[in-house]
Amino acid sequence: RLTLGIESSCDETAAAVLRGGRELLSNIISTQIPIHQKFGGVVPEIASRKHIVNVMPVVDEALRTAGVKLSDIDQIAVTYGPGLVGALLVGVSAAKALAFAQDIPLIGVNHLEGHIFANFLSAQELKPPFMALVVSGGHTALVEVKDYNKFRMMGQTRDDAAGEAFDKVARVMGLPYPGGPQIDRLAKEGNPKAIDFPRALVKSGDYEFSFSGLKSAVLNYLNAQKMKNIEVNRADVAASFQDAVIEVLIAKALEAMRETNMDTLVLAGGVAANSMLEDRLRAAAEENGIKFYFPSRILCTDNAAMIACRGYYQALDGGFSDLYLNAVPGLGLNDVG
Ligand code: ATP
Numbered sequence: 147r148l149t150l151g152i153e154s155s156c157d158e159t160a161a162a163v164l165r166g167g168r169e170l171l172s173n174i175i176s177t178q179i180p181i182h183q184k185f186g187g188v189v190p191e192i193a194s195r196k197h198i199v200n201v202m203p204v205v206d207e208a209l210r211t212a213g214v215k216l217s218d219i220d221q222i223a224v225t226y227g228p229g230l231v232g233a234l235l236v237g238v239s240a241a242k243a244l245a246f247a248q249d250i251p252l253i254g255v256n257h258l259e260g261h262i263f264a265n266f267l268s269a270q271e272l273k274p275p276f277m278a279l280v281v282s283g284g285h286t287a288l289v290e291v292k293d294y295n296k297f298r299m300m301g302q303t304r305d306d307a308a309g310e311a312f313d314k315v316a317r318v319m320g321l322p323y324p325g326g327p328q329i330d331r332l333a334k335e336g337n338p339k340a341i342d343f344p345r346a347l348v349k350s351g352d353y354e355f356s357f358s359g360l361k362s363a364v365l366n367y368l369n370a371q372k373m374k375n376i377e378v379n380r381a382d383v384a385a386s387f388q389d390a391v392i393e394v395l396i397a398k399a400l401e402a403m404r405e406t407n408m409d410t411l412v413l414a415g416g417v418a419a420n421s422m423l424e425d426r427l428r429a430a431a432e433e434n435g436i437k438f439y440f441p442s443r444i445l446c447t448d449n450a451a452m453i454a455c456r457g458y459y460q461a462l463d464g465g466f467s468d469l470y471l472n473a474v475p476g477l478g479l480n481d482v483g
């Protein structure tokens with residue numbers, strides 16, 4: 147069974163071909179990061195227009211690289227939310243047109259579920275049940291994955307997402323978009339214990355997160371130093387900020403695993419590419435006898451391979467869409483099954 151995946155929710159136009167649930171034949175990603183960088187963030191209107199130009203060439207390249215023809219494809223999986231409405235609509239429209247023309251099934255995929263499923267492509271042996279810590283540009287959540295089509299939301303962020311905090315802190319420090327990888331790099335030269343930034347909700351006894359206070363604390367610190375004419379050590383700020391984010395993520399993930407008695411933890415979303423988060427989670431997992439998985443770098447951030455994988459498993463349970471499928475920009479991570 148060949149699944150074509152299409153992703154266009156933000157600033158990556160991507161297409162991938164997957165055989166069965168786990169054999170990736172191609173994974174093409176056309177990123178718009180250099181285009182949006184000069185604006186310091188994603189400009190939605192520009193993103194939509196670039197998706198329109200890129201979507202069919204990216205699909206063609208995914209087919210060519212996989213060595214298959216469009217007529218060989220059995221089903222099409224596409225991200226229908228969450229994301230930027232104009233950006234999502236491009237992928238959804240292209241997928242609907244292709245599914246209609248080829249007379250094959252269409253599968254509307256939740257982008258966040260896709261991030262979780264990236265792990266199945268990196269670890270062939272991984273099977274549910276497991277706990278997923280989703281840390282992306284727009285979301286931070288703990289999800290109990292009971293089965294391929296059965297999820298329970300444990301808790302999420304009340305305000306900013308972890309990735310959003312990385313991007314905003316980087317921005318006030320004058321680093322280019324996207325800020326996550328920049329903070330990651332800078333933090334390697336800094337002392338994570340240099341500044342005591344707040345760990346919000348770390349002892350709240352639930353699985354909710356909050357990162358907007360941390361972002362303000364970093365901003366206030368930078369302003370206070372400036373007022374006092376003190377040169378800030380940017381590496382220390384980056385490392386201390388990152389340490390605060392990571393500490394909360396790990397504490398809550400471990401607590402959720404204890405409560406549910408799970409032995410496997412998977413990391414998902416763009417922030418999963420953070421080297422310190424990976425290292426610290428791996429160490430915490432080892433200490434607690436937990437099996438730990440995270441996607442390969444290229445599968446952490448937005449891609450269509452994860453969408454094809456999610457679509458494949460969703461279809462096994464009859465999770466198809468009709469040609470009225472529409473973009474749902476505010477789609478969240480909800481309980482499923
Ligand atoms: P969502 O998936 O919630 O809709 P998105 O698709 O924009 O949002 P992702 O592609 O999952 O987000 O991830 C992008 C985010 O990951 C950005 O916030 C980026 O700064 C962050 N990120 C990428 N690499 C790293 C890194 N090495 N360290 C920390 N953050 C990172």
Ligand code: MG
Pocket residue numbers: 156157158447448
């Ligand atoms: Mg992106």
Ligand code: FE
Pocket residue numbers: 257261282283415416447448
């Ligand atoms: Fe994403």
